[in-house]
Amino acid sequence: MKLHIRQMTPADLDEVLAIEQYSFPTPWTRTVYENDLKNNPRSRFFVALNDSEDGELLGYIGNWVIEDECHIGTIATKREMRGRGIAEAMLIHTARMSLAEGVTYIILEVRENNFAAINLYKKLGFKRVGLRRGYYRDTGENALLLALHDLESLAARDIAPFLAQTEEKAVE
Template identity: 40%
Template sequence: MNNYPTIRFMEERDIEGILQVEHDSFQMPWTRYAFFNELTNNQFAHYLVAEWKEEIIGYCGVWLIIDEAHITNIAVHSSFRGYHIGELLLKNVLDMAHAYGARTMTLEVRVSNLIAQSLYKKLGFQPGGIRKNYYTDNREDALVMWVNIDDYKFKRK
């Protein structure tokens, strides 16, 4: 991949592409309705997409509530993994959350997903606890991670 993908806000027309990424990435993917509902009914939801040659290749969702941000999901299509697209998405979400006044950001990640944990740690996220049996497909625990966005912004300068 010679150039970086475009990162932009998700639009309703992106849902089909998002679903392709979702089905490629997760055993229990979100539904079309779930994404439509996030876009049209959830005032706290903000989604960014990574677009490459008019194809959705990744996305990241976040809920922004007062001064807290919570990553709802992040995924990159398997054909585009290894190109730092997840990192690019997450950096853009951190920047967006900061611009909207968020001070902290949290997320859950499978305890077995060491690749994702490594990315989150690279961007300053710290382990904060365990949610037992969090994932309904196999009852795997989730590691809760968080970052102080002001500290993240300071490190990026």
């Protein structure tokens, strides 16, 4: 399978929202996504697609670039496609795009019980820089604040071999 990463558009939202529904305790609505895509110049939202005829949407990531910071707001992979390096590829893509924009660090909040996501970020070099108690109002969970300053190392990582062939197309 080859992966194609490109900017998210409103036409992607049916597939994005289907993944969103089962991926988060409080899914974002269509309106939230539409507002970001149409009205927020700081948004950098990407989708990862199976680069075949059907172009199935396999995952997405939503980032905001504010000055020299890239804040990851959301990331999810289609359930049956998890564990194949798709989220990792989207984060490598984010690091490459961020470097091109002069970003110096990437930051995000993650639920402290979300072990899959925490493992993902730690694997890629993110470090804990803070704790936000009761940050998630739906479950009362704390948020870990994780940051990555060494964007170069993440950007230089190889994308998983079975996804790597389309990396040239990933930079749009």
